[in-house]
Amino acid sequence: MKKLSVYFFLIIFFSFTLINCSSSNEKGKENMNINQDTTSQQDNDFKTNPHYIISVKLKEANQELGDIELELFPEVAPKHVKNFDSLVSIKFFDGCAFHRVIPGFMIQGGDPNSKDKPKNMWGFGDPSQTRVPAEFNSIKHERGILSAARSNDPNSATSQFFIMVASAPHLDGQYTAYGKVVSGMDVVDKIVSQPRDARDNPLDKVEMTIRKK
Numbered sequence: 001m002k003k004l005s006v007y008f009f010l011i012i013f014f015s016f017t018l019i020n021c022s023s024s025n026e027k028g029k030e031n032m033n034i035n036q037d038t039t040s041q042q043d044n045d046f047k048t049n050p051h052y053i054i055s056v057k058l059k060e061a062n063q064e065l066g067d068i069e070l071e072l073f074p075e076v077a078p079k080h081v082k083n084f085d086s087l088v089s090i091k092f093f094d095g096c097a098f099h100r101v102i103p104g105f106m107i108q109g110g111d112p113n114s115k116d117k118p119k120n121m122w123g124f125g126d127p128s129q130t131r132v133p134a135e136f137n138s139i140k141h142e143r144g145i146l147s148a149a150r151s152n153d154p155n156s157a158t159s160q161f162f163i164m165v166a167s168a169p170h171l172d173g174q175y176t177a178y179g180k181v182v183s184g185m186d187v188v189d190k191i192v193s194q195p196r197d198a199r200d201n202p203l204d205k206v207e208m209t210i211r212k213k
Contacts, residue, residue: 049073050081051213052088056098056187058194059205065191068163068184069213070146077135077178080148080157084178087159088210096159098206099123100199101192108149108162109208119201129158132176139177141168144188146179165192 054068074081087093097114099122101107112129114122134154141147141164149160154174163181165188181188194202 066187072179
């Protein structure tokens with residue numbers, strides 16, 4: 001009788017253990033599926049080229065210059081595209097300026113210093129910003145191309161970017177191109193034509209906001 005009781009206890013014990021293991025495994029599978037779904041969603045965000053709208057105005061004159069629509073290229077520069085997207089998502093660019101404009105070349109913006117610091121600090125960036133490694137590619141720096149600004153270090157890109165107003169072959173393979181203007185080049189031309197000082201800073205702050213389309 002005692003032996004039967006012991007066997008009965010062991011059967012109940014092992015059944016309980018197996019049920020718990022099975023339940024734990026199911027929970028593990030559920031958690032794994034959640035993680036896979038999150039990863040899949042992140043991948044899906046960049047399966048098609050994302051678009052963004054830059055709204056531009058002259059701050060002091062309170063004059064709207066218009067909108068620039070960008071298309072980004074995650075297939076050639078995924079790290080730069082994700083960095084740009086993450087900055088847009090936290091409204092990082094709002095209040096930044098196109099701080100450097102050079103006719104026949106490009107317009108440059110996206111420096112956090114241009115939000116509220118003195119103009120002589122614009123373009124120098126914030127050393128605490130996340131750096132993005134170079135993703136040089138075969139895209140040519142032609143009119144309308146979006147590319148990452150950097151220092152002499154190829155892997156020093158952060159938030160600053162520039163938009164070409166003319167071809168500059170000497171930049172090809174030296175700077176990471178990661179998008180292009182699909183509409184609003186007339187606005188880019190207005191920006192590059194703004195009166196500027198000896199450092200190529202527009203006299204009237206050219207302020208931006210950027211939203212994902």
